[in-house]
Amino acid sequence: MATRDPRIDAYIAKSAAFAQPILEHLRSVIHMACPEVEEGLKWSMPFFSYKGAPMCMMAAFKQHCGFGFWLSGQVVGDTAEDGMGQFGKLASLKDLPPKKELVAYVKKAMVLNETGVKPARARVEKPAPVLPDDFAALLAQKQHAAARKTYQDFGPGAQREYVDWIVEAKTDATRRKRIATALEWLAEGKSRHWKYQKC
Structure with a gap:
């Protein structure tokens, strides 16, 4: 059974009142779907890892929360949401997908981590320079x-x-x-x- 990182408890406690239930819900769903999840902080945000690789992260801002998967394209597909993560600016629990859908996303992310899939790096090819x-x-x-x-x-x-x-x-x-x-x-x-x- 995974342990809970007290730094994430402190992060949630310091977050705005609207953000606390969102963060608690996300954390609970992640632990339910992936009992072996490892908690930690990266870039001062709660990160959840599985099999030694990042799986998902969440953050609280002044007026919204963000939640996303490390391998976002493979987990939820290409999204163009506003805000950090793939689910847009989360201001209340109703902005989140249903629990069953979130669990399915976490399970999909677990499989990707188990098989060693790495994030795809977008490579932008620059055209040849114009000769003076x-x-x-x-x-x-x-x-x-x-x-x-x-x-x-x-x-x-x-x-x-x-x-x-x-x-x-x-x-x-x-x-x-x-x-x-x-x-x-x-x-x-x-x-x-x-x-x-x-x-």
């Missing part, structure tokens, strides 16, 4: 074919490091110097931060 005209003109020249090939073989991130370095120059003299250095390093097959890379 002066740098592009030099790269296009025959004598800079090696530099051009290296630049074209780099991914968008490595390309962006060179472009950002060039466009962030404060003076024309610095910009020209950086372009000359970039062409030299690229001809040698070097990334912008080659000095700091492990051999």
Whole structure:
């Protein structure tokens, strides 16, 4: 049987009067659905873990509470609710799904933790950077074919490091110097931060 963390008792006791029954109800449902749940605080909020991995969390704010699952997309699907968590701003018990539905969500989260599912990390691919005209003109020249090939073989991130370095120059003299250095390093097959890379 899981024990209750006294820090969560204190968190609930310090919460606004409207929030206390919501937090107590959520805590009770979580313990009923998952007797082995582990309680704790993360980021100063009550967190509930199972099998050593976060499962769900709750929080009290000035005018509402929030509740959500760590693997929210896999547990409740994509939601666009306002407020922390997947259930919007909870101002009273009636804002929560029925107890049976909450239990089903907790059971689903338990299975995900048991099978070792990790949160999906959204990866945003940035487009390739736009080459400044002066740098592009030099790269296009025959004598800079090696530099051009290296630049074209780099991914968008490595390309962006060179472009950002060039466009962030404060003076024309610095910009020209950086372009000359970039062409030299690229001809040698070097990334912008080659000095700091492990051999």
